[in-house]
Structures are given as structure tokens and as C-alpha cells.
Amino acid sequence: MPTPPMPPPPTPTPTPRKEFPAFPFAPYPIQAEFMSFLYAALSSGPGALALLESPTGTGKTLSIICSALQWLLDRRDAAATAPAHPGGGAGPGEDDDEPDWMRDFTPLPPEKEVAKKKKKAKPPAMRKTAGSGKPDGFGEQSAGDDDGEFLLEEFESDGEDGAMRGVGKRTHCGSSSSSEGESDEEEEEEVTPKVYFTSRTHSQLSQFVGELKRTEFAGRIRTVALGSRKNLCINKDVLKLGSANRINERCLELQKNKKTSKTKVEEDKRKARQAKNSCGCPMLRNRSLQKEFRSEVSDQGALDIEDLAHIGKKIGTCPYYGSRDMVRSADLVVLPYQSLLLKSARESLGLNLKNSIVIIDEAHNLADSLTNMYNSKITSSQLKAVLSHLDAYLNRFHDVLGAGNRRYIQTLTVLTRSFLRVLINNQDGASTMSSMTINQFLFSLDIDNINIVKLCQYVKESNVIHKVSGYANKITSIQAGVNQFDLQQEHDEGSSISCFQALVDFLRSLMNSNDDGRIIVAKQKLSGQPEEAYLKFVMLCAEKILSEVTRDAYAVILVGGTLQPIEETRLRLCPSLPPADIKFFTCNHIVPPESILPIAVTRGPSGMTFDFSYNSRSSPSMIEELGRFICNIVTVVPEGVVMFFSSYDYERHVYDAWTTAGTISKICKKKHVFREPRNSADVEAVLNKYKETIQSCSKNSQDTGINGALLLAVVGGKISEGINFSDGMGRCVIMIGLPYPSPSDVELIETIKHIETISSSFLVGDDKASGRKYDDECELQPGYNILRKCTKGGREYYENLCMKAVNQSIGRAIRHINDYAAMLLVDSRYAQTSSSKSYSSPTDKLPQWIKARLSCAQNYGEVHRLLHQFFKFNKQKR
Ligand code: SF4
Structure with missing residues (x-):
């Protein structure tokens, strides 16, 4: 946790509030507790960081609104009525009983802080050539005056001879897919301390x-x-x-x-x-x-x-x-992450976060x-495109460009060529994937003498991207015989500007500190596999990014359905903050316990043990047993059933096998079958059809015998997050196996190594483990070896990734207090207890409100009986 904007008060004095009159109805006890906790957290002083978890469907959003905005108004009222004390200190007559948080705000003008007049920075040495605005002789070029619009204004380096001078001071600088230097001069206006509410998706913000x-x-x-x-x-x-x-x-x-x-x-x-x-x-x-x-x-x-x-x-x-x-x-700004x-x-x-409250929703990941957000990637074809456009531009304008422009464009060409060389140079045919630190990457390419900071500054100020891309588009359109607009529409990711932007984002990434991330070099494979070679910067240091927010904001609040495990959240976001300094709130679900039925299913109908680990899951007998299980489940569960597989490939494998074996036909006698599409654009149509089918079946099931629909979905796909399966849309959610991410994923392994490093540095007390060292540059070992070398933090993170995905998926089914659903965790590993392994059981990482109700069924008969009782009870109740 960074140093807060103002020194925290010696003893925080929260101002308790139990009443939240803006809440539109009488709040449930957990809603009242949530609001009181959030209000107290905000009152605890500048630099506060609080984590609040409350399951989806518990009225969390309404609780945030009614407590945070109430606090904002109360603070303003208090500031407006507080006696003025010039100089900002504890002047004569100051009320000793005044809460510290209020005093901290009083030095500011009530409600307002004058915004600094922001002028767009002019390039330090960008100037027009005297006279015509273009260098002598340009008009004589054979291509004629028409190309004049693509000529760069002269640019001089800022007191240094171009970019080819020593490595500049590296500063943290995020990459962005769009550099927006377009804002006009802003008028002087007043800024009010405010609440920023941010969430991941457009629909969450609308909600x-x-x-x-x-x-x-x-x-x-x-x-x-x-x-x-x-x-x-x-x-x-x-x-x-x-x-x-x-x-x-x-x-x-x-x-x-x-x-x-x-x-x-x-x-x-x-x-x-x-x-x-x-x-x-x-x-x-x-x-x-x-x-x-x-x-x-x-x-x-x-x-x-x-x-x-x-x-x-x-x-x-x-x-x-x-x-x-x-x-x-x-007062309130609602905006995406x-x-x-x-x-x-x-x-x-x-955006000025100073003295403002930042609320980050959906903070579970x-x-x-x-x-x-800070990752960047450039492919070999993008590099080739940039190189050919730079070459074409230099060929055309070399003699008329000023020295500054020419030098910087040549430097861009040198870098692009180096990047390309490292990707296609795979003579030995050995491992095609490697990772390294930023410094190792620069040294290995022998480009460590290039001042990337200055180069990026040049790109930002000179408009070189648009000039070079514009000229490239013109040449291409002439050659292709189409107009430029049509050409741009045809190419999106491959458009000239997009390719340049990818290069600039990657260059900006190289300005990060050496330990902030890793460069992944994925070389061209000799065997001709279709995957394209690429360079990718993978950001590892989340703490640094969040600290830029917490440093400025008055308080930062993270909210999510589940934020567990808190220790991992702390380690990754604010490792230097003592655990006791993080305010944490958690609560149960508002649904009564009898409205959910979580079961760990260990065996199928014929008694076969369910094992969907990577080595067993594709065996024909396992897929057959799973088919028998689902054929039984669809007879006892009414309305909608959502079944989650660990990957699209595995879902397709099972579906194909079931189709061949006639299992799908058997299921269709009780439920229509839908499959999650891979294409995002098709998701809405499939979901609508799934919903309509369930609704029509509930009216006509007597005639047809079909009682609903089954949706085959994928963990981490389009449906597992952000889609509600409330009421009949999801009376039962089935999770097949434990969806561990692939341990051969290079980025995952780098993240695990990073977490191992920080956990060994920041674990406290008895948890402090002997840290392991990893080679900074390595041909990546098979992920299992890395995992085996892990102490606590890395392996925990790996297991947490899996169970967070499970929790996200099964949490889709309960969305409000009158909802009810069964949750079937199909794999014998869900029945393991903590003592049977050296590490924790997967079910230890379930949300408390699910874990408390979890039962472990040793045979299918038990599952069937529990489901039958559950749906009978809940049907009668409603
Ligand atoms: S192009 Fe679209 S976003 Fe840009 S200024 Fe015009 S209307 Fe606004």
C-alpha cells in the first residue's frame, strides 16, 4: 500500500451510521451490515482500503449506492458546517470532537477543488520550416504535391542526438491501445471530490x-x-x-x-x-x-x-x-475498468482521483x-507490415525529411527488423517459446543502446503513425484499385495504424521496470503449424498498477461476490500492507439454506468413480458413464440444466461421443440440448432460444414429455461469467471435473513464478516459507515441474484459479432471495478432505454459503434421492 495522500490519523475515528434512508425498502440484516461497514471504512480516514464480498443476488449494488453516496453527502454537509481554520492546522476554536476524517477534508474548499488549467503539451522542438512549411526541393519530387499531406513536420530531438543514445531512464508507463492526445484546451473549471464506480462490462455499468x-x-x-x-x-x-x-x-x-x-x-x-x-x-x-x-x-x-x-x-x-x-x-462517475x-x-x-472514493466492482480477479490491461503483443505479420510501410515511407521522403524525423524513423526500422529477426530465427528447431526479462530481451537483440523513452515520445508528438500509415494506405489503394476508405474497412487488426499501434504499445511496455513483467518470445515453428510467431509483454506486477490509484484516491473499495482467498488478494495487490490494515467484510447469502443443494458426486449410475483429470477424462468408459449420469439427471431436474466443461475441445469431444453412442437422443427425450457457441456474436441467440424453450416446455411438458433444456457450456467461455441463470434458466448447474488451467501456458507459469517470489518476500510469521529462486531467463520447463517446485503461494494461486472458475460458474444459478438450484460437482476429487492431501481440498475454496450445505454422495442413488426431495420441497414451498 503506498503512502496515502495525507498522513492517516493516529486513531481512526469512524463515524458510525446505521440508518440509510435512501435504501428503497427495509434492508435485510446483511444489507444493513454491508452499508454500515462500507460507511465506516470510508470514515476511517484517507488511504483506506476495504474489501467487501457479498454473494450475487444479495442487493450488493444497491447497498454500495446507498452507503457510499450517503457518506459523500454527509461529508459535504459536515465540511460545509465545519468552522473555517485558516492555515489548515488545528486552529483556535477547533472542535476537538470533530472526527479526524472531517478535519482532513476541511482544508479543501467545500465541495470544490480548482482544477489545474491543462494545456496540451506542445512538442519541445517541433516547428515548421520557414516559408512554405516544407523543406526546399520537396515540390520537385516526382510523385508531385499530392504526397505533401504525408510529410512530417520537422522534428528535433530534445537536446540529444536522436534516439540512438544510451538507455534512457525507465519509468513505469502503461500501454494503451489508443493514444488519445486529442483533447482540446480545457477551460478552467471546478472539480468536486467524487465517487468513481467502475466495473468490467457495459451491462454491469448499466445495471x-x-x-x-x-x-x-x-x-x-x-x-x-x-x-x-x-x-x-x-x-x-x-x-x-x-x-x-x-x-x-x-x-x-x-x-x-x-x-x-x-x-x-x-x-x-x-x-x-x-x-x-x-x-x-x-x-x-x-x-x-x-x-x-x-x-x-x-x-x-x-x-x-x-x-x-x-x-x-x-x-x-x-x-x-x-x-x-x-x-x-x-459527483458520481460510472465508468469501465x-x-x-x-x-x-x-x-x-x-480524471482526478484526489480526495475521491474509488469503488471497483467485480473485483474477484x-x-x-x-x-x-498492461499486456501488449505484436505478431510477425504486424512487424512485417510496419517494416514495409516504414521502408516505403523512407524511400519516398528520405531526401526531404528533416534530420530528426529521418533518424527516428530509421531507429524504428532498426527495432522492427530486430524484433522480426528474433521471431523467424529458429534454426535449431528447438523450443519455440521462451521468456525473459526486459533487460535480457534488449541485450539479446543488441538494442539496449536505444533510448526507448525518447523514441516513444517522438511517436506520440510527431504524428508519425498517421503519416506513415496514410501514405501506406494510399500506395496500397492505388495498387489494389480501391479507395482508401474501403481498404480500411476490409482490414481491422491488420490495418496499418493497428500494426503501428501494436508496435508502439510493445515499445511502451519496454519502458517498464525490469521486474514488472516478462517478454514472451513465441517463434515461428519449423513444422509449419498455423500459429503465428509473436512477441508479448506480460505484466506481472498488479501492485504497481493499483498503487497508482490508491496513492491518489481518498479510499479504495473492492467489491465482489467472492474475494477469497484474501491472502492472495493482499499479496498480489498490496503485499506491503499488513493484513490487519485491510478492512474485510463478508456475509452469507440471503437465500435460505434449503434453497440450494450442492453435492459432490463421486460415482456414476453404474458405480464407476468419476475422474475427470487430464489423463482419464477422455476415456470412452468415463464419457459413457457421464452420459448415463446426465440421462438420469434430466429426468429428475425440472426446467433448465447448465453443464460446464473445462474447455471447448473437451465439450466437443464429449458431444461427438454422445451423438455417436445415441446418448444425445436419449437426453432429448427429456430436454432439448443447446451448446455454447464459440462466436460471441451467436451467444445471445442461443441463450434466447434456450430460455424460450424452457418457458414453452413448462407449459406443454404434459403433452411432449419434455421438461426443459440442457445447455452445454464451457468454463471461462462466453456464458460462465456475466450471464444470469436465475429461476427456471438454471435449476441445476453441473460442473464436470476441476477446470485447472493448462500448466503448459507460458504466461501462467510466469505469473506463478512471480507470485512465488512475492509470497516468499511478504509472507508473515509462520507462513514465511523459504523462497525458491527461478532463472530469470529460461526455456520454459514443463509447467508441472514448475508447479512441483512451488512452495505455497504459486501452487495456491494455481488451485485458486481453478476454484474461482468453479465458483463463478455455479454462482450463476442463484440470483435472488426466492431462487433455488442444485449444484453438482462431478468428480471424486471434490470429495477429498484437507487431511488426505498435503494441500487443501478443492471444496475448502467454495464460498461459505455453499460449503456449509455441501454433501458428498458416494453413489448415484443418493444423488437421485437428494435431488428428488429438493425439487419436491421447493415446488411445494412456492
Ligand atoms: S467520430 Fe464519433 S466519437 Fe468521434 S467526435 Fe465524432 S461522433 Fe464523437
Whole structure:
């Protein structure tokens, strides 16, 4: 945990609050406890970090809203009525009884902090050439004046001779898929300390706003939701590009056109007229419409992304930029992870976390979510594309480019060539996958003398990506005989700008500290396998990313259905913070115990022991026994059954075997069978059909004998997270085996090694284990060997990954207090007790509300009897 913004009070004095009047009905006891705990955590002073877990369906979102926003208002009321004490110290007349947290806020102007005037930084030495704005002689080039738009303005290095000088000071710098330097000069405005609520998906944010609307805060709190351009863009020409990348790129291109148009006016009136046609986005040209947008949004209270898009369309102004403009005056900002947790995105949006509350929802995998955001990858084909575009550009403009531009572009070419060489150089045909630290990578390629920091700064300031890509697109379109716009639509990930962006993201990753991550080198395979060679930076250090948030924010709250194991969460996110300093709240589910039936199923109907470990799961007899089991289950379970497999490949293997053996036909006599599609675009249609089938079967089952539907799904697929299987959609969830991730996954092994290192450094007391050392550079050993070498932290992490996936999947079925569902954990390993192994039993990692009800069935008859009783009881009860 980093140093908090202000020294914490010697003895935190939380201000207890038991009443939360904004809650729209009488809260259940666990909801009241949740709200009181969160309120007290916020009151405990600056630098607070609290973890709150509450199972899905317990009214967690409403509880967050009614406690955090109440705290914000209470704090303001207190600050407004607190006596002023100039100088900020404990002046004469200060009330000794005033809580410390209130005193900490009082030095600030009530509700407001003046935002610093933010000017867009000008390139330090970027200047126009005197006169025409382009170097002498350009006009004589054989390609004619038409290429002038692709010529870079002259660029001089900042007091140093280009990028080929010593390794610059490395600073932590996140990668971002979009560098947004497009914001206009901002007017001086006031910033209010606020609550930032962030979640992973668009639908989770919409759900939050929906819950907010149920409370009185919807009209009292100034709320703004931030979405992506893909969700908010209303420029039809841009929107029809389809992918988020292309929409971002096109919007940024439009903004850049807008900025360069003034120069063009000065240099050439004819060109100015041409440029005006592409000057900026028409949805941003009218400032009064933006004002109207802000005014209407303010009047309407809490709005979600769809509402904002609707208002933007109605008024005819961009809701993406309109909502961004409202952040500074908002009390509550609702935004996706990427916008808040990526440093570059925060800076681009101008988010000021100082004195604000940050609430991170769905935090069950926060460490991995954080590190994944900072990963970067570039493939060999992207490198080839960049190289050919740079070569073409240099060929065309070499003689007319200024020395600075020429040197930096040549440096980019050198780097790209080096990266490509390491990927295709696999003469010995040995292991194609290796990992190394950043320094080892730079030394091995002999590029450690290149100043990556300066190079990235050049890329950011010079507009080189757009110039080189624009020229490449022009040449390609001439050769292909199509217009540039169509060409861009055809290529998305492979578009010139995307390839350049991948290179820039990868270069930025190289600016991280040596221990922050690893470079994965996946070389071309000689045997001609289809996988493409690539370089990937894998971020390992989640602590560093979160610390940038906790350092600025007044308090950070992590919320999730389950945040267990807390020790792993602490180790990965804030290892230097003593366990006692983390405030932790957990509660049971609000559903009564008799509404769930978790069973560890060890044997099938013919008595065969279920073992779905990697070596046994594909045996024909195991798949046959599983088929017999499911044929029985579908007769006793009503409505919907969701069955989770460990991978798409295994699901297909089982489905094919069952089809051949006639098992699917037998199942279809009782339930229609659906399969999770691999393509995300098809998921909604399959789920709708699954739901409709269950609903129609519940009306007609007497006639047809079919009592519902069976959905074959995949752990970690499209359905295991974020989709509700409430009520009849999921009366039974079946987990086949233990879904351990593949131990041959290079990134996983690197993460495990990293966790081993930090756990040996930060474990306390008796838990402190003798740390093991791993080679920094290694041909990756088979994952099992690494796992065997692990002490505690690494292996725990590996097991936790598996059980978190199980918990996410089975937790889909219970979504509200009147819901009920059975949960079948099919594998004899679920029946192992802690004492039978040197490490913990898988079921030790189940949420407490499930673990407390878990029974272990030694034969199928017992499973059938328990299910029959369970559904009979719950049907009668309702
Ligand atoms: S300014 Fe707004 S409407 Fe225009 S392209 Fe960008 S996101 Fe779309």
C-alpha cells in the first residue's frame, strides 16, 4: 500500500451510521451490515482500503449506492458546517470532537477543488520550416504535391542526438491501445471530490445506473456515465467501420485533421479548402449543441450509456465528448475498468482521483484484470507490415525529411527488423517459446543502446503513425484499385495504424521496470503449424498498477461476490500492507439454506468413480458413464440444466461421443440440448432460444414429455461469467471435473513464478516459507515441474484459479432471495478432505454459503434421492 495522500490519523475515528434512508425498502440484516461497514471504512480516514464480498443476488449494488453516496453527502454537509481554520492546522476554536476524517477534508474548499488549467503539451522542438512549411526541393519530387499531406513536420530531438543514445531512464508507463492526445484546451473549471464506480462490462455499468434510479440519489447526485466510442459515437460514417479499434482510430484522425487545418490555411488557401472538408467531426463543430447536451443530461438525472447516446443523437452532438466534459462537475462517475485503471486512459480523460472514493466492482480477479490491461503483443505479420510501410515511407521522403524525423524513423526500422529477426530465427528447431526479462530481451537483440523513452515520445508528438500509415494506405489503394476508405474497412487488426499501434504499445511496455513483467518470445515453428510467431509483454506486477490509484484516491473499495482467498488478494495487490490494515467484510447469502443443494458426486449410475483429470477424462468408459449420469439427471431436474466443461475441445469431444453412442437422443427425450457457441456474436441467440424453450416446455411438458433444456457450456467461455441463470434458466448447474488451467501456458507459469517470489518476500510469521529462486531467463520447463517446485503461494494461486472458475460458474444459478438450484460437482476429487492431501481440498475454496450445505454422495442413488426431495420441497414451498 503506498503512502496515502495525507498522513492517516493516529486513531481512526469512524463515524458510525446505521440508518440509510435512501435504501428503497427495509434492508435485510446483511444489507444493513454491508452499508454500515462500507460507511465506516470510508470514515476511517484517507488511504483506506476495504474489501467487501457479498454473494450475487444479495442487493450488493444497491447497498454500495446507498452507503457510499450517503457518506459523500454527509461529508459535504459536515465540511460545509465545519468552522473555517485558516492555515489548515488545528486552529483556535477547533472542535476537538470533530472526527479526524472531517478535519482532513476541511482544508479543501467545500465541495470544490480548482482544477489545474491543462494545456496540451506542445512538442519541445517541433516547428515548421520557414516559408512554405516544407523543406526546399520537396515540390520537385516526382510523385508531385499530392504526397505533401504525408510529410512530417520537422522534428528535433530534445537536446540529444536522436534516439540512438544510451538507455534512457525507465519509468513505469502503461500501454494503451489508443493514444488519445486529442483533447482540446480545457477551460478552467471546478472539480468536486467524487465517487468513481467502475466495473468490467457495459451491462454491469448499466445495471448499476438502473439500481441508482431506484433511489432518491438519482435526482440529488450529479452522475455521468462514460462509455467507449463504439457505444457512444453517433457519426454514421465512423460508426459503420464496425470495430472499436477502427472507430477509435477514425475519430482520432478526425481530431488531428482539425488541429492541422489552421496551418494549412496559412500555407495554402487551396489546400485549406480541401482540408476543411475533412476538418474534425461534424458532431463536434457546434459548441452550443454540446452545451445543450450537458444541460439536458444534467436535467434528466442518472442516465446510462444508451440514454446518453439517445440524447446525443436527438441534439446532433457527440455524446462521447459531451459526457467526458461533464466529469469534472460530477459527483458520481460510472465508468469501465479500462478508463479508470489504465494510467494513460485516466490522463487522457483528465480524471482526478484526489480526495475521491474509488469503488471497483467485480473485483474477484482484479489482479489479473489489472495486469492484462498492461499486456501488449505484436505478431510477425504486424512487424512485417510496419517494416514495409516504414521502408516505403523512407524511400519516398528520405531526401526531404528533416534530420530528426529521418533518424527516428530509421531507429524504428532498426527495432522492427530486430524484433522480426528474433521471431523467424529458429534454426535449431528447438523450443519455440521462451521468456525473459526486459533487460535480457534488449541485450539479446543488441538494442539496449536505444533510448526507448525518447523514441516513444517522438511517436506520440510527431504524428508519425498517421503519416506513415496514410501514405501506406494510399500506395496500397492505388495498387489494389480501391479507395482508401474501403481498404480500411476490409482490414481491422491488420490495418496499418493497428500494426503501428501494436508496435508502439510493445515499445511502451519496454519502458517498464525490469521486474514488472516478462517478454514472451513465441517463434515461428519449423513444422509449419498455423500459429503465428509473436512477441508479448506480460505484466506481472498488479501492485504497481493499483498503487497508482490508491496513492491518489481518498479510499479504495473492492467489491465482489467472492474475494477469497484474501491472502492472495493482499499479496498480489498490496503485499506491503499488513493484513490487519485491510478492512474485510463478508456475509452469507440471503437465500435460505434449503434453497440450494450442492453435492459432490463421486460415482456414476453404474458405480464407476468419476475422474475427470487430464489423463482419464477422455476415456470412452468415463464419457459413457457421464452420459448415463446426465440421462438420469434430466429426468429428475425440472426446467433448465447448465453443464460446464473445462474447455471447448473437451465439450466437443464429449458431444461427438454422445451423438455417436445415441446418448444425445436419449437426453432429448427429456430436454432439448443447446451448446455454447464459440462466436460471441451467436451467444445471445442461443441463450434466447434456450430460455424460450424452457418457458414453452413448462407449459406443454404434459403433452411432449419434455421438461426443459440442457445447455452445454464451457468454463471461462462466453456464458460462465456475466450471464444470469436465475429461476427456471438454471435449476441445476453441473460442473464436470476441476477446470485447472493448462500448466503448459507460458504466461501462467510466469505469473506463478512471480507470485512465488512475492509470497516468499511478504509472507508473515509462520507462513514465511523459504523462497525458491527461478532463472530469470529460461526455456520454459514443463509447467508441472514448475508447479512441483512451488512452495505455497504459486501452487495456491494455481488451485485458486481453478476454484474461482468453479465458483463463478455455479454462482450463476442463484440470483435472488426466492431462487433455488442444485449444484453438482462431478468428480471424486471434490470429495477429498484437507487431511488426505498435503494441500487443501478443492471444496475448502467454495464460498461459505455453499460449503456449509455441501454433501458428498458416494453413489448415484443418493444423488437421485437428494435431488428428488429438493425439487419436491421447493415446488411445494412456492
Ligand atoms: S467526435 Fe464523437 S461522433 Fe465524432 S467520430 Fe468521434 S466519437 Fe464519433
